[in-house]
Amino acid sequence: MKAVLDSNDVKKLLTLSGETLIVAKRQHPFILAIKLCLTLVLSACVLFILWAVLSFMQIRVVIQIATYTIAVSVIANFLVKVMIDWYFHIYFVSNRKILEIIAIPFYSDVVNDVFLDQVRTTEVDANIGNFMEEILNMGDVTIAFDRPSHDQLFVMRSITNPRETAMKLGDCLEVIMNSSPVWFKRETHPEHIKFTEDIYPNKLGVI
Amino acid sequence: MWTVEITLLFLFFLFFSISFVYELLYFSEVVETEEWLGIKLPRFMRSFLQIKPIVSIFLGLFMVLYLILMASVL
Numbered sequence: 001m002k003a004v005l006d007s008n009d010v011k012k013l014l015t016l017s018g019e020t021l022i023v024a025k026r027q028h029p030f031i032l033a034i035k036l037c038l039t040l041v042l043s044a045c046v047l048f049i050l051w052a053v054l055s056f057m058q059i060r061v062v063i064q065i066a067t068y069t070i071a072v073s074v075i076a077n078f079l080v081k082v083m084i085d086w087y088f089h090i091y092f093v094s095n096r097k098i099l100e101i102i103a104i105p106f107y108s109d110v111v112n113d114v115f116l117d118q119v120r121t122t123e124v125d126a127n128i129g130n131f132m133e134e135i136l137n138m139g140d141v142t143i144a145f146d147r148p149s150h151d152q153l154f155v156m157r158s159i160t161n162p163r164e165t166a167m168k169l170g171d172c173l174e175v176i177m178n179s180s181p182v183w184f185k186r187e188t189h190p191e192h193i194k195f196t197e198d199i200y201p202n203k204l205g206v207i
Numbered sequence: 208m209w210t211v212e213i214t215l216l217f218l219f220f221l222f223f224s225i226s227f228v229y230e231l232l233y234f235s236e237v238v239e240t241e242e243w244l245g246i247k248l249p250r251f252m253r254s255f256l257q258i259k260p261i262v263s264i265f266l267g268l269f270m271v272l273y274l275i276l277m278a279s280v281l
Contacts (some may be wrong), residue, residue, distance in 0.1 A: 001249055012245025062273060063212055066219050069266060073226060073259075080255055081233075087248065088240055103244065105236035 001087065003029055003160045016096040022172045023093045023165055027158045028138040032086040039082055043075040091156040093169060095176055098143065098154055114154055120146040121173045126166035133158075141166045143173070209281060216274045223267030230260040 005024035007014070014021060050071055054064045088103035095116070102110040121143060128139035139162035143154040159165060234256045241247055248256075 005246075009246060010244075012243075059215075060212060063215055063219075066216070066266075066270065070219060070222055073223075073263065073266075076255075077226075077230070077259070080252060080259075083252060084237060084248070087252075088244065088246070090244070090246075101244065103240045105240045106233045109240075 010092060013092055014094060019094045019096045021094050023169060025091050025159045027089060028160050030136050030138060031158050035082045039079055047071055116176055121177055122146050124166050124170040124173060126162040128162060137161055213277060216270050220267050220270035223263045223270060227260050227263040230263060
């Protein structure tokens with residue numbers, strides 16, 4: 001259950017030609033641990049209430065055992081679901097695209113995709129919000145885009161090692177953006193001067 | 208009391224039947240997601256997902272048997 005993925009783990013997501021992985025991560029394992037702890041605490045409360053009710057009703061032992069079995073079955077299913085939801089929530093950055101996948105089996109799938117040749121990356125920020133996150137080396141990395149992308153921000157929430165990730169992403173995306181012909185090679189075309197001369201004939205020569 | 212217990216047992220049987228179907232469907236969805244992303248689940252989670260429907264159906268069958276037993280006693 002590792003939080004950082006390598007190119008072998010995500011080779012099916014490297015679909016474009018010449019695509020290489022920069023970063024692929026899940027959320028910090030602490031997020032999973034918090035969710036599991038909360039589930040366990042709630043489960044303990046439910047089991048306690050169940051025990052109180054069953055003791056009060058004085059039902060046969062077999063039915064009491066069956067009731068506890070059902071409760072444990074639901075709790076186990078929920079715990080596994082929490083783990084699987086964390087496992088299939090992936091942030092993926094390659095030299096061609098940025099991708100967030102939230103695959104919740106049997107419930108929903110969200111794929112948030114940004115193609116790097118269609119946007120200009122303007123900022124990569126790391127945000128470690130509090131003392132706890134500082135200790136755990138956990139935080140958000142925000143990638144800001146210029147228009148015409150629909151979303152102007154792509155946030156990788158609660159990932160491990162946000163500072164190093166932001167530095168690495170910043171360097172890699174800088175190289176990618178510099179080699180991008182769409183955003184950085186802005187030529188002034190000679191046709192513009194011709195157009196001005198058409199509107200104001202013989203004026204440019206006088207000035 | 209008997210009617211309450213029999214009703215409860217029947218509800219438990221229904222629960223385990225629905226749980227069995229849900230767990231089978233959930234497992235198939237998980238396998239589909241694994242294939243889509245090319246990311247395999249850890250073995251212990253996969254084993255749990257495979258074993259859980261079998262446990263549910265056995266518990267459901269146990270409920271039915273106990274229901275029959277209670278009905279025969281009555």
